[in-house]
Amino acid sequence: MIAELGHVALTVALMVALLQATVPLWGAARGDTGLTGFARPAALVQFGAVAIAFGALTHAYLVSDFSLVNVASNSHSAKPLIYKLSGVWGNHEGSMLLWVLILALFGAAVAAFGGNLPDGLRARTLAVQAMIGVGFLAFILFTSNPFERLSPAPIDGNGLNPLLQDIGLALHPPMLYLGYVGFSTTFSFAVAALLEGRVDPAWARWVRPWALAAWTMLTAGIALGSGWAYYELGWGGWWFWDPVENASFMPWLAGTALLHSAIVVEKRGALKSWTVLLALVAFSFSLLGTFLVRSGVLTSVHAFAVDPERGMFILGLLAVAIGASFILYAWRAPSMEGGGMFRPISREGGLVLNNLLMSTAAATVLIGTLYPLALETVTGEKVSVGAPYFEATFVPIMVPMILALGVGPLLAWKRGDLAGALGRLWVAALAAVGIGLSVLYLRGAPVGAAIGFGLAVWLAVSVITEWAERVRLFRIPLGQSVARALGLPRSAYGMSLAHLGVAVFIMGAVGETFFSSEVVRFAGPGDRIEIADRTLTFEGVINRNGPNYEAEVGVFVLPSGDRLESERRFYPVEGQRTTEAAIRSRPDADVYAVLGEPAGDGRWTVRIYVKSLVMWLWGGCGLMVLGGLVSLADRRLRVGAPGPRRASWRPAHAGVGDAD
Amino acid sequence: MSRRPYRSRKNRRLALVIGGLAFLGIAVALVLTAFQDSVVFFFSPTDLAAKEIGPDRRVRVGGLVEEGSVTRGPGDGEIRFLVTDGNTTLPIRYVGVLPDLFREGQGVVAQGRLAGGTFEADEVLAKHDENYMPPEVADALKKQGHWEPGKPMPGSGS
Numbered sequence: 001m002i003a004e005l006g007h008v009a010l011t012v013a014l015m016v017a018l019l020q021a022t023v024p025l026w027g028a029a030r031g032d033t034g035l036t037g038f039a040r041p042a043a044l045v046q047f048g049a050v051a052i053a054f055g056a057l058t059h060a061y062l063v064s065d066f067s068l069v070n071v072a073s074n075s076h077s078a079k080p081l082i083y084k085l086s087g088v089w090g091n092h093e094g095s096m097l098l099w100v101l102i103l104a105l106f107g108a109a110v111a112a113f114g115g116n117l118p119d120g121l122r123a124r125t126l127a128v129q130a131m132i133g134v135g136f137l138a139f140i141l142f143t144s145n146p147f148e149r150l151s152p153a154p155i156d157g158n159g160l161n162p163l164l165q166d167i168g169l170a171l172h173p174p175m176l177y178l179g180y181v182g183f184s185t186t187f188s189f190a191v192a193a194l195l196e197g198r199v200d201p202a203w204a205r206w207v208r209p210w211a212l213a214a215w216t217m218l219t220a221g222i223a224l225g226s227g228w229a230y231y232e233l234g235w236g237g238w239w240f241w242d243p244v245e246n247a248s249f250m251p252w253l254a255g256t257a258l259l260h261s262a263i264v265v266e267k268r269g270a271l272k273s274w275t276v277l278l279a280l281v282a283f284s285f286s287l288l289g290t291f292l293v294r295s296g297v298l299t300s301v302h303a304f305a306v307d308p309e310r311g312m313f314i315l316g317l318l319a320v321a322i323g324a325s326f327i328l329y330a331w332r333a334p335s336m337e338g339g340g341m342f343r344p345i346s347r348e349g350g351l352v353l354n355n356l357l358m359s360t361a362a363a364t365v366l367i368g369t370l371y372p373l374a375l376e377t378v379t380g381e382k383v384s385v386g387a388p389y390f391e392a393t394f395v396p397i398m399v400p401m402i403l404a405l406g407v408g409p410l411l412a413w414k415r416g417d418l419a420g421a422l423g424r425l426w427v428a429a430l431a432a433v434g435i436g437l438s439v440l441y442l443r444g445a446p447v448g449a450a451i452g453f454g455l456a457v458w459l460a461v462s463v464i465t466e467w468a469e470r471v472r473l474f475r476i477p478l479g480q481s482v483a484r485a486l487g488l489p490r491s492a493y494g495m496s497l498a499h500l501g502v503a504v505f506i507m508g509a510v511g512e513t514f515f516s517s518e519v520v521r522f523a524g525p526g527d528r529i530e531i532a533d534r535t536l537t538f539e540g541v542i543n544r545n546g547p548n549y550e551a552e553v554g555v556f557v558l559p560s561g562d563r564l565e566s567e568r569r570f571y572p573v574e575g576q577r578t579t580e581a582a583i584r585s586r587p588d589a590d591v592y593a594v595l596g597e598p599a600g601d602g603r604w605t606v607r608i609y610v611k612s613l614v615m616w617l618w619g620g621c622g623l624m625v626l627g628g629l630v631s632l633a634d635r636r637l638r639v640g641a642p643g644p645r646r647a648s649w650r651p652a653h654a655g656v657g658d659a660d
Numbered sequence: 661m662s663r664r665p666y667r668s669r670k671n672r673r674l675a676l677v678i679g680g681l682a683f684l685g686i687a688v689a690l691v692l693t694a695f696q697d698s699v700v701f702f703f704s705p706t707d708l709a710a711k712e713i714g715p716d717r718r719v720r721v722g723g724l725v726e727e728g729s730v731t732r733g734p735g736d737g738e739i740r741f742l743v744t745d746g747n748t749t750l751p752i753r754y755v756g757v758l759p760d761l762f763r764e765g766q767g768v769v770a771q772g773r774l775a776g777g778t779f780e781a782d783e784v785l786a787k788h789d790e791n792y793m794p795p796e797v798a799d800a801l802k803k804q805g806h807w808e809p810g811k812p813m814p815g816s817g818s
Contacts, residue, residue, distance in 0.1 A: 234757070274676075344675065352676065352679075356679060356680060356683045357683070359683075360683045360684070360686070360687045363684075363687055364687050364690060364691055367691055368691075368694075371695070371699075381701065382701065382702035382720075382799075383699050383700060383701050383702065384699075384700045384702065384720060384771075385695075385698065385699055385700070386698065386700060386771075388694070388697070388698035389694045389695065389698035389699065390694075392690065392693065392694035392698060393687070393690040393691055393694045396690055397686075397687070397690070520736075520737035520755050520756050520757065521736040521737040522732070522733070522736055522737060568760075576760070576761070577760040577761070578760050579757070579760055594757055596756075596757035596758065597757070597758060599732045599733070600732055605732070605737055605739075605756075605757055605758075606737075606757075607737075607756060607757045
């Protein structure tokens with residue numbers, strides 16, 4: 001019964017979305033506030049209906065209702081509760097339902113917090129949001145119904161892919177979707193602005209926090225996925241340039257560009273049409289990612305099922321959404337008036353440079369990701385484009401990016417003083433060169449490592465310099481500096497934290513890339529394994545059973561007495577094996593042990609890595625996310641900040657992160 | 661860098677376009693050089709035997725792991741096995757931990773270099789899912805006439 005209720009709720013959601021997609025548009029065109037007023041309650045009802053459907057599916061998983069095809073093929077009564085819950089989205093149908101739930105959630109959020117938006121803009125935005133909803137609700141109802149019944153119901157289910165039976169499944173997909181789908185809001189805002197034919201101050205003020213919110217969650221989602229891959233797959237890597245990872249990385253790159261160009265629109269009223277374009281591109285990348293991951297054209301753990309019908313449906317949605325929005329852009333964007341002037345060397349100029357580099361990076365990632373698909377379609381040849389390609393294209397683009405990132409925040413709006421900014425960064429330059437040279441000559445490290453560490457230090461010291469300049473540290477009495485530091489807007493701290501996060505992240509990435517070691521060997525009980533100045537003792541393998549698996553546990557002991565226990569699990573229900581790496585994390589390096597197969601003579605294949613500075617990677621991502629959150633908490637940026645601000649809003653000064 | 665202020669919107673737009681094109685040019689150059697030496701082609705063992713592929717080129721090869729062919733040693737951590745597409749069998753050597761879903765009789769993709777008749781793999785990929793056959797492997801088997809669409813895939817277990 002409850003499943004049928006869920007199905008009905010989904011159908012209701014589709015009907016409401018259809019009305020929400022049309023009535024407010026008509027009202028906005030006619031200036032009829034009665035009709036535009038329909039958008040807000042509709043968005044809330046649509047969200048409520050999807051939430052009921054999602055709740056119904058969750059209920060079916062919790063009570064193990066195997067009369068549903070979806071539950072029977074993806075769950076099992078013996079599965080621990082947490083995986084029954086997260087298993088709701090550990091399959092194609094459920095994950096699409098989560099997608100639509102979050103889409104409706106963002107629509108409802110615009111409706112709930114959009115009290116101070118102009119009536120027409122809000123109505124159009126919600127209508128566009130509902131159009132996306134119509135597409136994906138129809139996709140679920142017609143090709144991926146999670147409430148399909150199975151008769152007779154099996155006694156028990158097939159279980160969930162053991163790789164997914166992990167806390168990562170509970171965290172990574174919802175967070176990633178919040179980011180991915182979060183860009184639907186900026187997309188809807190952009191299309192609404194194009195429909196109106198103008199970008200008004202309210203638009204600029206609204207787009208930035210929404211872009212920032214989506215970006216923050218996408219950053220967290222990608223980092224969680226990366227961390228999950230790092231400890232779950234047992235390959236010791238954190239980023240593989242796998243097409244599915246790229247699918248989430250492209251919206252991130254476009255979203256990062258959007259976030260920064262939105263600052264220019266907000267502060268200076270310039271780059272309006274470019275920002276609108278980026279908003280379209282960011283969500284187009286999200287849709288492309290959904291297509292790549294959900295259609296089965298790519299082979300990965302994310303592709304749950306290969307079904308051409310579904311792929312064609314999403315491809316159709318992709319074509320309509322991207323095609324229609326870009327045609328609209330080509331038609332309406334030229335009529336948008338430009339804004340404030342600026343010189344190339346200025347804060348705006350720096351943000352434009354960020355945009356160009358980010359877009360270029362996104363384009364190279366896009367080419368590398370789609371090339372194998374295109375080549376196979378055209379010539380039938382099968383190729384793969386792996387990490388070497390992405391490292392050879394992405395890294396060179398990031399070098400000028402990081403150099404400029406140190407300088408940009410020190411430039412004034414409109415007209416900056418490059419020589420002056422560089423003059424204030426002498427400490428950063430000195431520190432960067434010092435670190436680079438000492439890594440090169442004292443550690444005998446490769447040039448790439450020296451450049452990488454140098455860039456990270458350059459950025460970190462630049463960020464601190466910029467902060468010190470703002471509070472005029474050591475130029476005025478310390479007490480006054482502290483007062484200034486306390487008075488800085490939160491968004492200024494958000495920026496500093498996020499940029500510092502980039503520096504810390506680079507330290508981690510460079511350290512992991514250049515200073516890691518690996519040993520693969522056969523080991524028997526008592527064997528000592530030497531790696532990177534460390535000695536591990538392999539104590540042997542013991543058996544231990546989990547709630548729904550049997551495990552062979554390889555025990556490694558470090559001289560400090562720390563025990564690393566790597567498991568080889570066998571899940572009898574699914575008939576599958578998984579490997580759980582054992583990781584001991586320390587700020588300088590992770591020790592990462594994997595128990596492999598028995599060698600047949602009483603010994604086991606074991607693989608040990610010492611991975612340098614991996615904690616810095618996660619720390620850097622954490623700082624970026626923290627920066628996003630702190631910036632979001634800024635009073636002046638708060639989503640739906642109360643009305644009075646609007647009266648005093650002035651493009652050039654209302655802003656946050658404004659230098660003095 | 662020009663000190664002339666950008667008075668008109670047109671000028672600014674022109675500068676943006678030129679800047680954008682410059683970046684595009686750099687990106688294209690990067691992409692083309694990177695493609696030249698990092699695109700990895702996929703072959704079946706039969707294709708690989710037919711083509712002259714030097715030891716300096718990284719390729720992927722895929723097929724079924726021949727039953728009973730997996731041996732360990734003599735080197736520390738070393739694994740040897742045979743991969744077949746039904747017509748040709750290719751010996752593969754790998755030092756490392758095999759993926760969890762690596763099984764005899766099942767599909768596998770190895771990436772590495774061909775050196776003196778033995779394929780030196782630096783990466784071995786198997787399926788992520790029990791019922792899943794890497795499409796490259798399925799196609800390679802199809803081409804050699806060992807699997808027809810509509811029939812269960814060899815080793816698919818269902």
